[in-house]
Amino acid sequence: MPRTTAPRHAVLIFSGGLDSAVTAYKLRDEGVAVSLLSFNYGQRHVKELAHAASLADQLGLSHDIVDLTSLGRILGGSALTDPAIEVPHGHYRAETMRSTVVPNRNAIMLEIAAGAAVAAGADAVAFGAHSGDHAIYPDCRPEFFTLIEASLRAGNEGHVDADFQLVAPFLELTKADIVREGTRLGVPFELTWSCYQGGEVHCGACGTCVERREAFDEAAVTDPTVYMRTPKGIGR
Template sequence: MKTLVICSGGLDSVSLAHMIADQQTLTRLVSFDYGQRHRKELDFAARCAARLNVPHHVIDMRNIGAALTGSALTDDIDVPDGHYAEETMKITVVPNRNAIMLTIAYGIAAANGDEAVATAVHGGDHFIYPDCRPAFTESFDTMQRAALDGYADVRLSTPFVHRSKADIVTEGAKVDTPFADTWSCYKGGQHHCGRCGTCVERREAFDLAGIADPTTYEDPDFWKAAVKAAEAR
């Protein structure tokens, strides 16, 4: 099944791209510049596309992102430290981000004869990101099938929507995903900060998967306290 992958340049989406490439069904990567705090992650997406020898479409959504105010990922608001299970992490929500990106990706897939749009949303995203939950992805797929009825047959592939980030690390390792060549941190420094929600989740995922984490963190041990604090909620 010819598959387009939405790729941010992060661990999850790069792993998914490598998994689908291993199945020899990857057609292209699509990334989005929505005015996020830094574009560093897009460089990692570009490197992934080059490595897998597929086209890379970068969609300029900066004008749209400017209207989606109130998120620490797009506004001048400090990115909170801690685990995603903390209420404070809701400030990282960009309203309807995935719905908008998926709509564009479906259009690109239909225009190019692709049969699936794959996204690496996973079970750990459910707490704070409503457009990563199964209820959303299932409904969205139904809506898009109606939107393209009679023109194209494109399905949504979400292989990790009921699984964990540790599962992504495990499956990504099986296809030799170069984890060191992915970027997750929301702060965009020289190295991963080790303290923001996505850094904590990343570090925890490697630990749970029992796979060595090649990432350099500014604060490599913060994740332990963050996980304990989340578990004590």
């Protein structure tokens, strides 16, 4: 489970989305030195990387983008990487959202981030997984956290200190909790990107748009996001 001791320097997997943005602001607020690491894996919503760059500028933090587009081409079967598969609409926890799973995505990114952390002399890798991800994404669950942290430590034995850790501050919290924390920290939510469609504005209908909208509603925080349409049952 996540530790309570803040690291000295963390390499954060940074998508430009709401979760990773709030994680970055939270770590910085706790006095942690943060390096941001984004990934281009051929995702349909690659525009998230431009939002990541804008947020990095706002934060004044270093930001690198890893090109995994060649790898993305062999990670088929996902609506996020295969243009032949439509992005499903509906609730984030619906069975149809399984088509948005990219095989082994978080493990791949975390292992690369760990390499970057070791090279930079950092003592942590961080990511913004939360409890709402658990139903659909196996690489966002607490049991995965425990096992991948052990892998990162074992794979770098002798090259990292005993306190090297994986940081996931929202692993047991909800998306609404993240919105509340982001509000406290002054996160510019309007600069974050969630939509899997990758259009000009958030589509408002895909699972991650529905989840984003619900989180702001539940947290009673004004949502600055522009949506193409309002999902059924979700009000402004």
